[in-house]
Amino acid sequence: RIKASGLKLQLCTNETQATRENFVRKLQALGFDVSVAEVTAPAPAACRLLRERGLRPHLLVHDDLVPEFAEIDKTNPNCVVLGDAAENFTYANLNEAFRLLIGMEKPVLISLGKGRYYKETDGLKLDVGAYMKALEYACDVQAEVVGKPAKGFFESALAELGVPPEQAIMIGDDIVSDVGGAQQCGMRALQVRTGKYRPSDENHPEVRPDAYVNNLAEAVDIILQQL
């Protein structure tokens, strides 16, 4: 309905356990008409940053994410890119990433998100943010976080759309990463009362959405009514 109305659409995800191709396939299977070009995700944002600064990464990421970095020179690394590596978060791999960082004149750590934990069918798992903190402490360095709520992440989504922030609206369930991040970038933002949403979000000390909607369909209704 959004696309049929002539509005432009971009999906902003912090997914780092799959390529955009796989992510889009899942959405298509659920009936959504979405293409890879309509997805803004941390890995391609990181690739852009790596190219701009001539950085050659050592990757500590999920196996399924590696193809996103296919075009990037990874020889003789001068930075570490950290994603939610899941089973690849081994003692050996963490020590290897650490040794590379501590051996750099000025360690550069790029983290594909800073989530604390997430839930899977077999229970809670430590997310990339926890491992980021471990490496930050060991190397006395601050990671550069790519992904929501980083301002640059929303800016690249807007660049893809070719739309200024004041003409865009963000819809999300995460009060800080989605709503707060988009607003800091000059966009308006709706919070859906589904998914990660918690009633306590409505008393958040720092972030206040421009409006609440009960679900994604209601968000679409409201947006289309304004046209």
Add this chain to the structure above:
Amino acid sequence: RIKASGLKLQLCTNETQATRENFVRKLQALGFDVSVAEVTAPAPAACRLLRERGLRPHLLVHDDLVPEFAEIDKTNPNCVVLGDAAENFTYANLNEAFRLLIGMEKPVLISLGKGRYYKETDGLKLDVGAYMKALEYACDVQAEVVGKPAKGFFESALAELGVPPEQAIMIGDDIVSDVGGAQQCGMRALQVRTGKYRPSDENHPEVRPDAYVNNLAEAVDIILQQL
């Protein structure tokens, strides 16, 4: 020579990859006349703390350290004790410790030190402090650190000696953990110019030893001269 002079002696170590028994065996093999009772180490200090507060730990520590906790009730854990677990720092073990912590009404994380990294023959390794930071971030909790430079650690060494801080002197190579920690406890402290010592320590912004000595033998000479 210290013991022959009638002075009391206590060794304060942050070793958490071996029991005191094994630690003492190594020193004895090097010719030092030392007994287990003369060693203050993080694991027994943690055991004291666990007993005092009725805490039942889940252990994420090195296999060789586990015997130190033999007498401690570990059923139905209500805290996590973290040591330098080395090869035991697996993705599965870290998630397990995390799940236990996040499931507690008030998570209690006790860390046997907060070192950032150390060197082994096959290279640098992340130390317990890095994993402590990961769990602290994921659970939004502050770890209680046992071991140097914690004040309580020096206090238990003094209690073992039965000596007030102003009648004790610390000898160590680490400007912060050894010298700073002991001084904050009211003791005097010598820094030896061996081991971890770096010339830059002599310009440390916060800690100033009561004196420098070139090595342990010189420290003994000076102490015995004062008698």
